[in-house]
Amino acid sequence: MKKLALPVLVALAAAGFVASVWLVFMVTPLQYAILDNGRLDASSLFFNQKIFYFHVAHAFMLFCAVFVSGLASIAYLKTRRPSWDDLASASAEVAVVFGAVVLVTGSVWAKAAWDVWWDWEPRLTMSLLLWVILVGYVIVRRFAGPSGDRIAAGMMIFGMVGVPFIYTMVGQDRHPPSGGEGVVATLGTSYKITFWMCVATFLCWFSALTIARVQSTRAERELRELREKGLDLGVLT
Amino acid sequence: MSLLRQAARVAWKDLRVELRSREILATMAFFGALLVIVYSFAFPRDIKAIRGSVPGMLWVAIAFTGTIAIGRAFDRERENDTMRALLLAPVPRLAVFLGKAIAMTVLVLAVAVVCTPLLALFLGAPLFDYPGELALIIVLGAIGFAVVGSVFSATLLKVRARDVLLPVILYPILIPLFVAGTKTTTALVAEFPDLEAAWYWIRFLGIYDAGFLVLSLWIFESLVIE
Secondary structure (H helix, E strand, O other): OHHHHHHHHHHHHHHHHHHHHHHHHHHOOOEOOEOOOOOEOOOOOEHHHHHHHHHHHHHHHHHHHHHHHHHHHHHHHHHOOHHHHHHHHHHHHHHHHHHHHHHHHHHHHHHHHHOOOOOOOHHHHHHHHHHHHHHHHHHHHHHOHHHHHHHHHHHHHHHHHHHHHHHHHHOOOOOOOOHHHOHHHHOOHHHHHHHHHHHHHHHHHHHHHHHHHHHHHHHHHHHHHHHHHHHHHOOOO | OOHHHHHHHHHHHHHHHHHHHOHHHHHHHHHHHHHHHHHHHHOOOOHHHHHHHHHHHHHHHHHHHHHHHHHHHHHHHHHOOHHHHHHHOOOOHHHHHHHHHHHHHHHHHHHHHHHHHHHHHHHOOOOOOOHHHHHHHHHHHHHHHHHHHHHHHHHHOOOOOHHHHHHHHHHHHHHHHHHHHHHHHHHHHOOOOOHHHHHHHHHHHHHHHHHHHHHHHHHHHHHOOO
16 A cells, blocks of 8 residues: 555656646636626736646645645654654655746746746745745755754744744735635636646645655665664674 | 743853853944945945835844854853753753843844944934834844744754854744834835834734744754753
8 A cells, every 4th residue: 555655646646747738728718808898808818827727736735845844843843753754854855846846937927927037926925935944944954964854843843833924924916816716716617627637636746756755765764774783783894 | 940030040141151251242243333334335325225225234234143143152052062061950941942042132132232323323324213113123023033043053053064054044934024124114214104014013023023932932842952
């Protein structure tokens, strides 16, 4: 069962990716709206709205990862079980990649929709700040030596608690609104199916990468421990 | 002895060491003054530009000097290997942490007390139009900075790359603090000061400090193990 999880998730992600690309480009209609007076609604995005499906799905994973990593860090500090630490660091490392995708796609979309590469608008800012925390986490783990796991766990917990503050801080601006009246909630049915398909796909992909990373860190740790044991016993030199 | 009195003892110990050598205070105050001088050449000096840039200058100066001051203060414990003694002392770790945080707050404030009037003097920034609000936001900023800074300086004590890692850890976490600080200051030095906005950010920072203080109290013990 445990061994099966990774290939199954990868297969699901691969199939889901093909399906999502097909849904995004072949099925979902272009996004535009005609007002009652026959004019085009100013918020129409046409083709450049297509990036939304990947962009927002990745952003969901970024948020998800911060909380997975934060909660795993709390569990690690409480229980000191290395497996929690593996999970925290793996999901943070994978989230750095997903965050980079969010920032790049967001930037490309901003250029297409608002004609600027970067805009200090709330959710772009928030993604950037979360990403900075994750990058800091990875740097700390890499360079803080033996106690790096504890320090990084502390940093992730502080970062997670800071999320509501960052959210309040950046406020609301010209980004499409979120929540009850947000883009996701008011999407037409065909948009919605495509969107959730993308989210499911990238959730599988994210989980697959995280599991693979957890397995490789665990293998590294076990190898190190075995080597130390071997050195202690005098079998290895 | 109650927790607060124990914390006060620890804080007083740190401050007394500092008062006898004056190493951090002297160097940081001078560093802060130098920063202000560099600012005066690096940025345009007409009053309109100053109103826009002085909040950033103030908080960048607090961040830079504060980071170095906290790092140095904890270095002292490492050099003499006294952190272990402090942690072995028959007081709860909470008292040690609170004492450290109080001492660090005082250090950061002391540097801010030097930088702020210098900014007003050299750049002609109208920083003292609302001294009460400004003092309040600086005190809140110093508390938040010192609390989070103390947690991570204490954990970084044995790490070789601690000097570079301290800002790498602190700044991402403290971005809301700096934003609240600069927004308040901006609202206060603007041509038409916006007290409502200033108080919004002061409250924001107050809640932020409270949240992070509770978190630090909870996490300090599991992070700092010798």
